Amino acid sequence: MLRNEVFACFAFYSTLLILKMYTLAVVTGQVRLRKKAFANPEDAVRHGGIQYYRDDPYVERCLRAHRNDMENIYPFLFLGTIYSMIGPSRAVARGHFLVFFLARVMHTVAYLFALRAPMRSLSYIIGQLPCISMAIQIIIAVAAYA
Amino acid sequence: MLRNEVFACFAFYSTLLILKMYTLAVVTGQVRLRKKAFANPEDAVRHGGIQYYRDDPYVERCLRAHRNDMENIYPFLFLGTIYSMIGPSRAVARGHFLVFFLARVMHTVAYLFALRAPMRSLSYIIGQLPCISMAIQIIIAVAAYA
Amino acid sequence: MLRNEVFACFAFYSTLLILKMYTLAVVTGQVRLRKKAFANPEDAVRHGGIQYYRDDPYVERCLRAHRNDMENIYPFLFLGTIYSMIGPSRAVARGHFLVFFLARVMHTVAYLFALRAPMRSLSYIIGQLPCISMAIQIIIAVAAYA
Numbered sequence: 001m002l003r004n005e006v007f008a009c010f011a012f013y014s015t016l017l018i019l020k021m022y023t024l025a026v027v028t029g030q031v032r033l034r035k036k037a038f039a040n041p042e043d044a045v046r047h048g049g050i051q052y053y054r055d056d057p058y059v060e061r062c063l064r065a066h067r068n069d070m071e072n073i074y075p076f077l078f079l080g081t082i083y084s085m086i087g088p089s090r091a092v093a094r095g096h097f098l099v100f101f102l103a104r105v106m107h108t109v110a111y112l113f114a115l116r117a118p119m120r121s122l123s124y125i126i127g128q129l130p131c132i133s134m135a136i137q138i139i140i141a142v143a144a145y146a
Numbered sequence: 147m148l149r150n151e152v153f154a155c156f157a158f159y160s161t162l163l164i165l166k167m168y169t170l171a172v173v174t175g176q177v178r179l180r181k182k183a184f185a186n187p188e189d190a191v192r193h194g195g196i197q198y199y200r201d202d203p204y205v206e207r208c209l210r211a212h213r214n215d216m217e218n219i220y221p222f223l224f225l226g227t228i229y230s231m232i233g234p235s236r237a238v239a240r241g242h243f244l245v246f247f248l249a250r251v252m253h254t255v256a257y258l259f260a261l262r263a264p265m266r267s268l269s270y271i272i273g274q275l276p277c278i279s280m281a282i283q284i285i286i287a288v289a290a291y292a
Numbered sequence: 293m294l295r296n297e298v299f300a301c302f303a304f305y306s307t308l309l310i311l312k313m314y315t316l317a318v319v320t321g322q323v324r325l326r327k328k329a330f331a332n333p334e335d336a337v338r339h340g341g342i343q344y345y346r347d348d349p350y351v352e353r354c355l356r357a358h359r360n361d362m363e364n365i366y367p368f369l370f371l372g373t374i375y376s377m378i379g380p381s382r383a384v385a386r387g388h389f390l391v392f393f394l395a396r397v398m399h400t401v402a403y404l405f406a407l408r409a410p411m412r413s414l415s416y417i418i419g420q421l422p423c424i425s426m427a428i429q430i431i432i433a434v435a436a437y438a
Contacts, residue, residue, distance in 0.1 A: 005437050019427055040409075046409035
């Protein structure tokens with residue numbers, strides 16, 4: 001399958017996005033340590049005392065950014081795989097992957113730096129466009145087998 | 147792989163379910179706008195003022211429905227892919243996919259309209275049956291390679 | 293693809309991890325029933341009254357464990373699939389999958405039994421090592437197609 005150049009291109013941007021998500025998890029952990037706000041009593045006890053078992057608005061922001069990634073990047077991993085199999089032109093496919101990749105990086109930046117609305121929503125919408133496009137093309141390609 | 151008819155059938159229902167999840171995200175956004183309940187201060191400020199940076203029970207219901215989809219539809223995307231490779235009969239495989247698809251649509255309807263219990267739990271359980279069945283068949287097919 | 297022994301081995305451990313996640317969902321449901329703490333009014337009404345529409349610290353612990361699985365096991369399902377295609381040695385690949393599998397089982401145990409910190413964080417970090425390794429190897433293998 002990796003001899004399929006479209007799929008190889010997709011695998012590249014997808015893996016980068018997963019690394020981006022891993023980075024967000026590390027950022028969340030660092031914010032918890034810096035703000036002293038832990039989700040579990042056992043973590044709070046290890047880092048100074050049970051009083052640090054508490055919420056923090058910026059930790060919650062990180063968690064929302066991560067959750068939004070799970071809502072959008074995971075479906076992309078599936079759609080991009082199937083889309084790579086239906087024989088799209090390499091340039092068009094790369095355009096789909098690149099737009100999604102850049103939009104999701106922008107989404108994370110907009111979230112973490114609390115950029116003025118609607119920067120974040122705009123990144124989300126732009127990222128959805130290639131996903132909807134791929135979904136429709138897949139539906140058309142396989143509808144006969146439903 | 148799309149020449150595998152079972153996989154093409156699976157791709158069809160899976161893509162529909164992803165579109166269902168995208169729709170749920172749009173519904174959540176619309177509910178936030180209508181109820182004026184935003185998860186981020188920057189969104190609240192754009193839509194009338196910081197006082198709308200607040201929770202709402204129906205927004206939280208949408209978020210729970212979406213999260214339950216992530217807990218159940220994403221594993222289906224993986225299991226269905228592998229299951230399609232172990233050579234099931236086309237009719238039986240289609241039955242698995244269709245039951246899961248209908249159960250998950252029902253689950254979302256039961257969640258959003260707060261249908262009387264146990265409608266939602268029942269949809270969840272019915273949706274799990276084909277998933278457990280696929281998981282067991284996969285384990286049996288590949289156990290020799292563990 | 294299942295004739296690829298590395299992929300078959302990967303499918304085995306991945307499916308077990310999905311079954312582990314399903315088990316966690318069942319545990320969460322049982323804790324809700326035992327603690328009488330329901331996320332939805334309609335569930336509370338069915339199980340004794342609207343006063344049981346409430347949060348519970350142990351239910352929230354289960355939800356955090358499940359969410360952490362979604363943050364980490366789902367990316368593994370993708371990375372392991374692509375990694376299986378780039379022709380790793382069978383023994384090395386099996387090592388990657390086995391370390392991840394054991395680390396994630398340990399993570400769930402550490403979470404549910406609230407083991408002393410940093411048991412849970414350590415399980416998380418050990419589980420990330422094979423994922424980062426696979427991600428880097430994929431990036432190197434497909435970078436020419438970006």
